[in-house]
Amino acid sequence: MAVGDYAFLIPLLPALAFVLTFFLGKKLPNGGAIIPIVAIATSFVISLLITLGLLQNPEQVINQSVTWFAMLNLGILVDPLAAVMLTMVTFVSLLIHIYSTGYMSHDRAQYRYFAETSLFTASMLSLIISDNILQLFISWELVGLCSYLLIGFWYQKPAAASAAKKAFLTTRIGDVMFLAGIVVLFSDLFRLYNGSIPEGVFILKFDEIFSQIPQLAAMSTPVLGFQVNHLTLITLLFFGGAIGKSGQFPLHVWLPDAMEGPTTVSALIHAATMVTAGVYLVARTFPMFMAAPDSLMVVAYLGAFTAIFAATMGLVMNDMKRVLAYSTISQLGYMMLGLGVGAAIGAEAVGISMFHLINHAFFKALLFLCAGSVIHAVGTHDMRQLGGVAKVMPITAATMIIGALALAGIGIPDTSIGFSGFFSKDAIIEAAYLFGENGGGWALYALSIAAALLTSIYIFRLIFMTFFGKPRTAYGGHEAHVSMTIPLSILAILALVFGALTMERFNTFVSETFVNNFVHMDIPGLAELGGYHLASHAGHEPLIILWLPVIVGVAGLLIAYLIYGLKVVNMDKLVSRNNPIYKLLYNRYYQNAILTNFLSVKVVYEGLAFAGRAVDTGFDWVVNWIGDVTMDTGDALRQLQTGVVQNYAMVVITGVSLLVILITVVMEVL
């Protein structure tokens, strides 16, 4: 029996572990952490074997479906795209679970923690493995639920409870758009089939959707005087969902607040199980985006904007975890940008974007777990109170510096020397260059280079402030427990070498997602459907383009070293409430004031209250009116009931007399 037949176990085992841990965990040591660890380890082994099998033979996609009801199905699909995601998620999640046994060892609700993280992993895996968009949406919602539960894990803290609520509600906005996209897609497909769907055709399955792309692209509806292409509409709505989940501007506000949960949860959300879902959704439906160039442009520009927007805020944060949170938003912007420039480079966009996603997962999980290790030992996440931690925690410091180098993307072009982030980020920046060269404008390239510089500055600012110099306060501390340092070391090794080892194979492997026995997409053909042409392929960039990302990375390192290591520039003047730019950044562009205090509280909340009052008054009036009229009518009519028998008899007699007269007249006439 081939290992592919066991693919359905990948999401099922962690789901089972959730049930077991939830009910039995209390009685087991360490909150029953062993159950999810074993389950996820098994899932990891299965995913890895499947991935290796696919590497041998990328044509053999695993696809199993059963009828759910009517024209919908439940099924699993493991193609190269899903396989690499599955492997990465199970692997990172496994390491985070192992790390958590140390990190959460003092918590009383450990069993709840492990049950929820296990469910989180299960939902994400089932999202990845779905072979139809509806099943993907269901898992998508489950992921949202788990993020709510885990961000609010310490629900006794008001900040955590409100952060959980914020995350849930903010991503909900995206989810509604995603659902709307599915509804539009469904009704369009239904119309294409004229309402009679043959037996055995599941219309929301990905291969079915992809095969209908030309017909979908031909449909359009006038909205507010514009002809809106249905494919553009659907993809934009899907991307709306991705904006919410993947923390793109303007729905990124929940991500920094999500730091209220345990650091391991942040690592899980940022690296493996949540924010990557949005990128995955766009990658999964990439052929649809290819045929809708307008959506692709929205993806690219919003991604590039988010990348630089979040990076500027990361520069001034003093909370270690918040710096990393903004870093995640910024890197997700890069991934979206990578997908968006598919307008120039075709299916390879999915390859480079997923490559960055995987590399990012490794080094971001590493950075978060290192931060968690420091927080666990020192008890604060304010970098202003730290300094010189490297002396106390050498392993953590070393691994975190590796993570930082990977994030900054240090390496030597045209060789296989470099940290993992270098290969993927440079690929995206070069793709942005190609996009510009192809006549798409240089804004994307400029933004991505600027964001790379900022990335390097903020992450090394964090490193220098935390690990070097003299301690700024007296904090106690010790190197973390071995259950925490081992995952750190494994992730550090991956951050070090994963990019270099897999660069060649990875892109071609993932790009094959859309050409195999499951779907055969003609990507250049789709581009023509959207009315544009792909660039002739890469490899002839000027030397400076290859080197520029590395140069800005090193420049960022040097700037951070000069300012925070050697302190040659006195920052006190710059870092003050009087400096308007600092103030703007520190207050995060007043997003909280604008989005929460103004938009949510003033516009939505008070607007709803006003509308509610108006409606209430209206309904009150109607209800009272009905009551009054009934009472008045009754008052008038009851006067007829005199209680005098003769009056009643009078009425009866009059009635009978009239009847007789009537009948007589009628008889006469007839």
Next chain:
Amino acid sequence: MIPVELYIGLSVVIFSIGLYGFMTQRNGVRMLMCVELMLNSANINLVAFSSYHGNLTGQVFVLYVIALAAAEAVVGFAILMSIFRMKDMIDLDKINILRW
């Protein structure tokens, strides 16, 4: 043979007397008696038509009406008796607590 018009005339006269009494009297017993008059005027009609058509159905009806009238009188007088015991009068004008 007496022509049927005379029976009908008699019946009309009795009915009118009953109706007049019913409309003008305030005493419950008198009103019940007037109701009896009206019922029996109808009986006369039924019997007259029965013999006019040579069909016995009308006479059977009359027996029913008589039984019904008896029952009605029993119930009516019983109610009036209890009212009289409570209020010492049977003036139906003043018995109006169940109206608005």
